[in-house]
Amino acid sequence: MMPAAKNHYSSDGLVLVRASVSNGRIVAEIPIEELRRILAEGNVVILKGVFAPDRMLELRNAVRRWWREIPEYPHGKSPTTTPDVNYHRIDRGNYQSTLPHIFHQAGFNNLSILEDYVSGAARETGELMRDLQNTVAETDFDFAVTGLRIKVLHYPSGGGFLTEHAHPRLPQGVGLITSLSRLDVDVKTGGTTFRTPFGLVDTHDTHDIGDVIIFRYDLPHAVTLVDEGNELDWNSDAGKWSFVLDLRETHAQSQAHASE
Numbered sequence: 001m002m003p004a005a006k007n008h009y010s011s012d013g014l015v016l017v018r019a020s021v022s023n024g025r026i027v028a029e030i031p032i033e034e035l036r037r038i039l040a041e042g043n044v045v046i047l048k049g050v051f052a053p054d055r056m057l058e059l060r061n062a063v064r065r066w067w068r069e070i071p072e073y074p075h076g077k078s079p080t081t082t083p084d085v086n087y088h089r090i091d092r093g094n095y096q097s098t099l100p101h102i103f104h105q106a107g108f109n110n111l112s113i114l115e116d117y118v119s120g121a122a123r124e125t126g127e128l129m130r131d132l133q134n135t136v137a138e139t140d141f142d143f144a145v146t147g148l149r150i151k152v153l154h155y156p157s158g159g160g161f162l163t164e165h166a167h168p169r170l171p172q173g174v175g176l177i178t179s180l181s182r183l184d185v186d187v188k189t190g191g192t193t194f195r196t197p198f199g200l201v202d203t204h205d206t207h208d209i210g211d212v213i214i215f216r217y218d219l220p221h222a223v224t225l226v227d228e229g230n231e232l233d234w235n236s237d238a239g240k241w242s243f244v245l246d247l248r249e250t251h252a253q254s255q256a257h258a259s260e
């Protein structure tokens, strides 16, 4: 997929860049100024191989355990009304939403009161992503009721999806999506798509476990139907898993984007 001798590879609107964790930070193998320029032009960047797959599976399993042990957040009430509560909820697509979707979501609003077996792994990955977010976008967000929160999303095989939508570009600047699912093992079809100035970019065959997508936050994006035709089983971990950072103040401003 990526030529061994180069540190990045690009096709229309999609740029793959090798990256790693070094001295407690995510470091891409291109200069930060180049990364910012590529993103500002509207390219989608995938940082390849940032996190070890085993760590991502541990994180995912910890989240699944938490889902089994903690009662589900009730439908008919918005989690934004309880901004200090860690919650999870299965959204089966049978409640009206401005952004139709099917996924199981966790919102880690308060890491300090989150159970240890999940908060350690969530914080480790989340802090590295927070630093990357702030470095690339030249922002200074923290995990707080007025700042960022962690979300983990499981789009189940046989039905998971998220309608195309867009966020305001500022103040977040960029969005990050870390994959916790293995291509071909957990998920075969369905992935995050972006409407870029260079055309539609579909990351389903390149965004593997431990890779981090970075995109300019105002690019319309969606998750296409995951493994259509499979039987949907909420007890199975098959499907697509995403770990994202969500800035509270822009969450409510996400707009459905009419497809052309």
Ligand SMILES: [Fe+2]
Binding pocket: 165, 167, 221, 254
């Ligand atoms: Fe989004």
